[in-house]
Amino acid sequence: MNRSSLPEEKQNNTLAKMISEKDFEELHFSNINESQRKVALILLHNLSPSEKQVMNNLPYRVIDLDDDLLKKIVELEEENDRLRSEALVDSITGLYNNRFFRVQLETEMARTRRTGLSCCLLMIDLDNFKMINDNRGHLEGDRFLAQVAQTFSQCVRAVDIVCRYGGDEFVAILPSTRLFVAIRIANRLKNAVREIPGATGYNVSASIGIAEFTLSSPWDANEFIQAADSAMYEAKSKGGNQVSIKGHTIRIKNGFESVTKEEKEAIFSTHDNDHDQGEHDGM
Amino acid sequence: MECKCPVIASISSGKGGVGKTFVTVNIGAYLAHHGKKVLIVDCDLGLANIDIMLGVNPKFTLKEVVFGDIDIHDVAIHTKHGFDFVPASSGTTEMVQLMYEDIEKIKDALGKLSQRYDLVILDTGAGISESVLQFNLFANRNVIVLNRELTSLTDAYATIKVIYQAFGRDSFNIIVNTAKNEEEARKIFNHIDSICKRFLGFPLHYLGYIVYDEAVPRSIMRQEVLINHQNQSTPTINCASIANRMLTWR
Numbered sequence: 240m241n242r243s244s245l246p247e248e249k250q251n252n253t254l255a256k257m258i259s260e261k262d263f264e265e266l267h268f269s270n271i272n273e274s275q276r277k278v279a280l281i282l283l284h285n286l287s288p289s290e291k292q293v294m295n296n297l298p299y300r301v302i303d304l305d306d307d308l309l310k311k312i313v314e315l316e317e318e319n320d321r322l323r324s325e326a327l328v329d330s331i332t333g334l335y336n337n338r339f340f341r342v343q344l345e346t347e348m349a350r351t352r353r354t355g356l357s358c359c360l361l362m363i364d365l366d367n368f369k370m371i372n373d374n375r376g377h378l379e380g381d382r383f384l385a386q387v388a389q390t391f392s393q394c395v396r397a398v399d400i401v402c403r404y405g406g407d408e409f410v411a412i413l414p415s416t417r418l419f420v421a422i423r424i425a426n427r428l429k430n431a432v433r434e435i436p437g438a439t440g441y442n443v444s445a446s447i448g449i450a451e452f453t454l455s456s457p458w459d460a461n462e463f464i465q466a467a468d469s470a471m472y473e474a475k476s477k478g479g480n481q482v483s484i485k486g487h488t489i490r491i492k493n494g495f496e497s498v499t500k501e502e503k504e505a506i507f508s509t510h511d512n513d514h515d516q517g518e519h520d521g522m
Numbered sequence: 523m524e525c526k527c528p529v530i531a532s533i534s535s536g537k538g539g540v541g542k543t544f545v546t547v548n549i550g551a552y553l554a555h556h557g558k559k560v561l562i563v564d565c566d567l568g569l570a571n572i573d574i575m576l577g578v579n580p581k582f583t584l585k586e587v588v589f590g591d592i593d594i595h596d597v598a599i600h601t602k603h604g605f606d607f608v609p610a611s612s613g614t615t616e617m618v619q620l621m622y623e624d625i626e627k628i629k630d631a632l633g634k635l636s637q638r639y640d641l642v643i644l645d646t647g648a649g650i651s652e653s654v655l656q657f658n659l660f661a662n663r664n665v666i667v668l669n670r671e672l673t674s675l676t677d678a679y680a681t682i683k684v685i686y687q688a689f690g691r692d693s694f695n696i697i698v699n700t701a702k703n704e705e706e707a708r709k710i711f712n713h714i715d716s717i718c719k720r721f722l723g724f725p726l727h728y729l730g731y732i733v734y735d736e737a738v739p740r741s742i743m744r745q746e747v748l749i750n751h752q753n754q755s756t757p758t759i760n761c762a763s764i765a766n767r768m769l770t771w772r
Contacts (some may be wrong), residue, residue, distance in 0.1 A: 455690060498680045505717050506675050 536677025
């Protein structure tokens with residue numbers, strides 16, 4: 240306990256000042272240790288402006304980092320954070336959340352690498368969902384999302400994992416599934432959205448992107464998600480309410496364009512066929 | 523070729539009109555003539571045309587396999603040239619818009635049918651559509667037909683590059699069509715081969731060449747197969763030597 244020593248007093252002073260001034264940046268970059276930063280953040284979030292003002296004017300000792308109660312607060316706050324992030328279920332839809340999705344995706348990709356059976360990922364984005372939110376309020380919007388979640392859960396197989404990705408985006412992991420089957424499931428989901436009561440008035444539909452992860456796919460989890468995501472955007476850009484596949488089709492387009500200028504020049508250069516070009520036209 | 527798993531060869535070109543179908547039919551006829559069980563599949567689903575070249579009028583096509591309940595065994599017809607033939611639909615636009623699952627259906631059906639044959643030749647359409655790629659993936663040997671035209675060379679290279687990028691295939695067999703002579707064919711092959719080595723990092727395989735001959739367009743006009751029609755012509759000999767090389771495939 241050396242609370243009278245100058246450096247600590249100075250630190251505590253800085254802390255109190257920061258809390259009153261809400262200087263987040265200062266909080267992150269100033270030379271304070273981790274537990275001090277946590278205390279400051281907790282106070283920052285929990286004190287009223289006048290309390291902060293009072294605190295700033297109090298002697299520094301009021302924030303005693305060795306205080307057992309403060310330590311307990313820090314611990315509790317950390318525990319709360321952990322619980323919040325480790326919850327696996329999305330509270331609005333009752334589906335698995337993004338965090339669980341990422342863990343599960345890694346698991347399924349590992350399974351593909353072990354068994355050789357490909358898995359598919361559906362990235363689902365609702366078209367015109369904003370209309371419901373804007374016209375009927377966010378509460379109704381949330382209610383609609385819950386209906387969508389329920390519909391999706393009914394449309395997939397028992398082994399499939401539907402998660403809320405965030406906002407009006409959903410994902411479905413289809414384990415040990417070939418693209419062939421994934422397309423059928425995606426179409427089923429797409430059609431089912433149109434049947435949800437309340438969807439029709441606002442023309443809500445689904446744009447679904449599919450990506451298939453095979454033994455030869457060079458993707459990591461992020462790239463796998465990106466692949467499904469870009470297919471979803473393709474479906475959306477074509478007007479929504481459709482299914483699009485990331486895979487060979489898209490690579491074809493890139494491939495076609497990717498006959499580079501350099502390659503083309505090489506093809507055109509040394510091959511001296513100009514003189515007999517067109518000699519056998521029509522063949 | 524007593525092995526139960528047949529050689530399935532895709533024949534593509536990138537650019538249309540370089541003689542894919544001519545090559546396919548004549549190789550098929552030659553091998554059938556020499557006692558091999560050969561199946562030719564017209565995979566040019568949008569603009570099917572082998573049936574026209576063969577002068578046949580099929581009852582069922584791949585279209586009925588995809589959209590109807592017709593078994594692929596009922597679609598295959600025996601031709602007078604000795605090989606069996608699975609026609610695609612002709613003159614309809616429906617088949618152009620094949621979904622991935624439709625192509626899968628065709629591939630599944632072909633997989634079953636193939637067991638009866640020594641060699642299956644898939645005549646894919648021009649271009650690098652999804653179906654062309656899928657049939658190339660389905661085949662265990664990939665053949666590219668090209669000629670001396672720069673557009674043909676560029677499209678052939680694009681096809682090779684895309685199949686390599688999409689599926690990691692790095693073994694392609696080149697047929698140089700309508701060459702003036704073997705020397706020119708070799709020169710054209712060496713050129714495209716050097717470009718593949720330089721940009722993609724693998725060499726190509728030279729499968730053979732077919733010399734330009736007036737008899738070829740004539741045979742096509744008459745809906746005749748050259749091999750049966752004019753046995754001693756140079757293109758006939760060329761096709762035969764290509765076919766013989768294909769026989770060594772496993």
